Amino acid sequence: MAFQDVIGHNTVVNLLKRALVNQRVNHAYLFVGPEGVGKELIAVQFAKAINCLKDTDDSCGGCRSCRKFASGNHPDFQIIRPAENSIGIEEIRALQKDMVYKPYESSRKIYIIDDAEMMTPEGANSLLKTLEEPPEYAVLILITAQKDSILPTLISRCQLIQFSKLSQEELRTFLQNQSTDVEDLKLEEILQLAEGSIGQAFKLLEDGQIWDDRKLLLDFLFKLGDKTNLEIYELLQNLNLGKDLRQWDRLLRIVKTFYRDLMILKTMDEPDLVINRSYFADMQQIKSQYSGEDLEKVIKLIERTNNVIMTNVDRELAFEVMLHKIKARRM
Numbered sequence: 001m002a003f004q005d006v007i008g009h010n011t012v013v014n015l016l017k018r019a020l021v022n023q024r025v026n027h028a029y030l031f032v033g034p035e036g037v038g039k040e041l042i043a044v045q046f047a048k049a050i051n052c053l054k055d056t057d058d059s060c061g062g063c064r065s066c067r068k069f070a071s072g073n074h075p076d077f078q079i080i081r082p083a084e085n086s087i088g089i090e091e092i093r094a095l096q097k098d099m100v101y102k103p104y105e106s107s108r109k110i111y112i113i114d115d116a117e118m119m120t121p122e123g124a125n126s127l128l129k130t131l132e133e134p135p136e137y138a139v140l141i142l143i144t145a146q147k148d149s150i151l152p153t154l155i156s157r158c159q160l161i162q163f164s165k166l167s168q169e170e171l172r173t174f175l176q177n178q179s180t181d182v183e184d185l186k187l188e189e190i191l192q193l194a195e196g197s198i199g200q201a202f203k204l205l206e207d208g209q210i211w212d213d214r215k216l217l218l219d220f221l222f223k224l225g226d227k228t229n230l231e232i233y234e235l236l237q238n239l240n241l242g243k244d245l246r247q248w249d250r251l252l253r254i255v256k257t258f259y260r261d262l263m264i265l266k267t268m269d270e271p272d273l274v275i276n277r278s279y280f281a282d283m284q285q286i287k288s289q290y291s292g293e294d295l296e297k298v299i300k301l302i303e304r305t306n307n308v309i310m311t312n313v314d315r316e317l318a319f320e321v322m323l324h325k326i327k328a329r330r331m
């Protein structure tokens with residue numbers, strides 16, 4: 001894996017390559033952009049290329065440094081990630097202690113801090129001191145999907161590298177490279193559901209649980225009008241929910257896409273815009289059960305429920321209440 005294997009992000013990759021060729025690699029970068037588009041992957045490729053013994057604009061894959069990257073134990077490279085949802089002062093101090101020593105065998109010592117918004121205020125302030133006077137051999141790459149949560153003084157010390165979502169075509173190329181035996185229909189659905197995120201697309205490709213949950217949920221929504229209170233309660237027990245907020249977010253999005261698709265079929269004649277392609281025929285059949293106004297209200301209710309669930313409260317109860325309200329058309 002090297003820059004040449006990266007899909008999309010041409011502007012970012014070219015910018016980093018130019019820095020390599022011109023030998024103007026900075027001490028600090030902040031990679032900003034949506035979750036799951038490949039920021040960490042590109043940061044690692046950049047680190048590899050910086051320390052590659054062949055001085056080009058990419059890593060060679062064959063030199064001693066590249067081989068150590070590939071085996072996951074390069075002595076001058078580290079990725080720091082949140083432990084238990086934060087990066088505290090201890091982690092930053094450990095990084096600083098390590099940074100005092102010159103590189104063991106490369107020109108640079110490179111540190112990636114993933115989910116940098118998870119740094120505690122103490123951690124961030126401590127890191128700021130490092131960024132004010134970094135050793136000449138140090139390179140820090142901070143990665144975040146939430147720039148607003150990063151200390152502004154930290155941001156001002158970093159070169160900002162902005163990532164955007166991948167296009168449908170780039171995602172399609174990625175998926176086709178990953179796996180050749182995905183059926184066309186499933187591939188289309190993944191592209192629709194992944195919203196430009198390689199991370200999401202990959203998860204959708206690899207994780208059968210999501211498809212099981214989705215099937216359970218969509219089959220249920222088709223018959224929501226006939227479901228009893230107990231059945232609604234049991235649905236929540238059968239879904240693979242837990243403490244992971246992303247899982248809640250994913251399931252709520254599935255619910256939202258269902259009603260959004262009905263809305264599209266109801267109000268426009270645009271089958272290409274339907275996300276849940278494999279349910280197309282069934283949706284055509286039940287779309288008359290809802291008015292356009294109902295569907296608009298349902299979608300707003302789902303958005304409100306998503307906000308509630310993302311903040312705190314009893315998530316299962318909020319999800320259940322939402323289903324009851326949709327069933328009773330009391331949005």
Ligand SMILES: [Zn+2]
Nearest residue numbers: 052060063066
């Ligand atoms: Zn190399």
